[in-house]
Amino acid sequence: MGVARVHRDDPELREFLSHRRHALLRSAYLMCGDTHAAEDLVQTTLIKVVMARRGRRRIDHLDAYARRTLVNTFIASQRRFWHRERPHGELPDAPVTGADADLGLAVRAALQRLAPRQRAVLVLRFFEDQSVQATAELLGVAEGTVKSQTARGLEVLRAHLRDVVGDAVGEVVDEELTHMHGVNR
Amino acid sequence: MTDYTVRELMDKALDGLRPPSEDITEAVLAQASRRQNRRRAGALLATSAGLALVAGLVVALPHTANGAAGAAKKPGPVSATTHAAAPKPLRDPAALVQSLLPPGTGTVTKIKDLPPTSPPPGAPRTTVFPKSRLDGTYLVTKDGKVAALIVQTYDPKAVPAQWRMTASPANVCNEIPASWDCKESVLPDGVQLVQTTEPPGNWGEHAGTVGNVSVAYPDGRVVSVDALAETHGLRPTNFGPGWANPPLDRAELAAFAESPAWFS
Numbered sequence: 001m002g003v004a005r006v007h008r009d010d011p012e013l014r015e016f017l018s019h020r021r022h023a024l025l026r027s028a029y030l031m032c033g034d035t036h037a038a039e040d041l042v043q044t045t046l047i048k049v050v051m052a053r054r055g056r057r058r059i060d061h062l063d064a065y066a067r068r069t070l071v072n073t074f075i076a077s078q079r080r081f082w083h084r085e086r087p088h089g090e091l092p093d094a095p096v097t098g099a100d101a102d103l104g105l106a107v108r109a110a111l112q113r114l115a116p117r118q119r120a121v122l123v124l125r126f127f128e129d130q131s132v133q134a135t136a137e138l139l140g141v142a143e144g145t146v147k148s149q150t151a152r153g154l155e156v157l158r159a160h161l162r163d164v165v166g167d168a169v170g171e172v173v174d175e176e177l178t179h180m181h182g183v184n185r
Numbered sequence: 186m187t188d189y190t191v192r193e194l195m196d197k198a199l200d201g202l203r204p205p206s207e208d209i210t211e212a213v214l215a216q217a218s219r220r221q222n223r224r225r226a227g228a229l230l231a232t233s234a235g236l237a238l239v240a241g242l243v244v245a246l247p248h249t250a251n252g253a254a255g256a257a258k259k260p261g262p263v264s265a266t267t268h269a270a271a272p273k274p275l276r277d278p279a280a281l282v283q284s285l286l287p288p289g290t291g292t293v294t295k296i297k298d299l300p301p302t303s304p305p306p307g308a309p310r311t312t313v314f315p316k317s318r319l320d321g322t323y324l325v326t327k328d329g330k331v332a333a334l335i336v337q338t339y340d341p342k343a344v345p346a347q348w349r350m351t352a353s354p355a356n357v358c359n360e361i362p363a364s365w366d367c368k369e370s371v372l373p374d375g376v377q378l379v380q381t382t383e384p385p386g387n388w389g390e391h392a393g394t395v396g397n398v399s400v401a402y403p404d405g406r407v408v409s410v411d412a413l414a415e416t417h418g419l420r421p422t423n424f425g426p427g428w429a430n431p432p433l434d435r436a437e438l439a440a441f442a443e444s445p446a447w448f449s
Contacts, residue, residue: 017210029202030195039205043213050217076363107198126191140364140384154191165189 013053016062017046024070030123031074033112041077045070067128068138071120075139078116103164110160118153121146278319282334285441290432291327293334296420298322315345319447324416324424325432331425332432333413338447341405350409352401353379377401378443380435392418396431398442410442 021042028038028045049066111119117139124130124138125146132150136143189197283293298321316337323334339350357379358367365381372378383395393414400408413419415427433441 014210014214017213018208021209022204025205026199026202030198035202043209043216046209046213047217050213072364103194104197104200107194111198122191123195127195129192137385157191157194161194 010053012062013050016066017050020063020066021046024066027067027123027128028070028074030108030111030127031071031116031119033108041070041074045073048073064138067124071124071138072140075116075120106161106164107157110157113160114153114156115149117141118149118156121149122153122157125150278321279323281319281446282323282336285444285446286325286433287437291325291332294324294326296322296324315343316348317343317447322419326425327428329425330428331416332428333411333416333419334432334441335411335413336447337407337409339405339407340448350407352377352407353399375403376443378439380439382435393427394431396433396435396438398435398438400439400442406448408442408447410438412438 024042024045025038028041029035032038032041045066048069049062052065052069053062111122114122120139121135124135125132130138132143132146136146139146279293279295282295286293317340320337321335323336325332325334337350339347341347353369356369358369364384367379367381370378370380377400379397379399379401381397383392383397385393395414396412398410412431412433413427414429414431416424417427431438
């Protein structure tokens, strides 16, 4: 890291930039909870991928490299004092029970109650279907950390979504926790 | 009551998120280039700040670098572990690298560079810049296990012009995950030293732990060294089992990269 070299066209890279942006945007949106922040995160990620690709790194799979860069950039950005998490008290109240739109809003709000790394862990584990081992490698943490962050994150989700969709989520979350403790997906 | 999996809940959270309408490929490529240019500008600014000192040193110390006295006076950093400058420059790059390693580290061989990537059909031909003869990938073999050192250097005064490298932006460690244990230092004479230790799987899909140090001098010279615990993916060839850790620890790697021999 730290230095860069410059060269030009790279068809695989161009293909990647054109076709994988939306997938990255979906994960970014779940982590950021805001369209503009998610788009900024994806653009920053793609720029870093381009710069790494132009440098000397051997990147066997651009998608995996981009995913790693996305989550690590997200977590790093949340560490900066000017970009601190909003206090929980400023989050919107739970929306009205029932409608899908409200449920989506409630899930986004619940995700925002999680610490950045917990959010990244849940997105990687359950949205991108990464294993505990893969998630640990992506984030550069121990597998035990992924398991504990998953458990805590799911508990927060369960607590804040129970009011919206009742006990169904709680049961599902319990199943996920049971599954998580038994199997490394 | 509907049952939801966590995945389904996340899908609900994505309701209303529209796919991006415009293609930002060109914008991303351009912005990456601009950022690289800004890095270069930062390095030039640092050069201006130390102009009097550097100019004086350049006049007093032409790039002979084949004597201990000349090497000692170069505007280089102070190493945690110092190496005595070789009395004469070693012509064989592998022998030079071997001489810079702590005794007993392993046997060094240099492998051939990969050929430049071909541009796509119809695209303009890209310029292949010359590099220092010392740039390249060196295997370090000990007890049948193989690690690697990847050396890249840039000297703005080299003729013909080399493939450009630039210093890291200030506070670069703020942009790097904590797990990389990034440390940025400004050494005497304004030399920037950036050290990281990338966890397994980060440098390359199957890479082990990778140590990196980059040394940027105020006069624009840059040395970057990656120390790889294993060699998987470097070339189509399987060089053999890797090491448990990179061949040099942080202090050794810094001393290795800070050697004046890279510009001899």
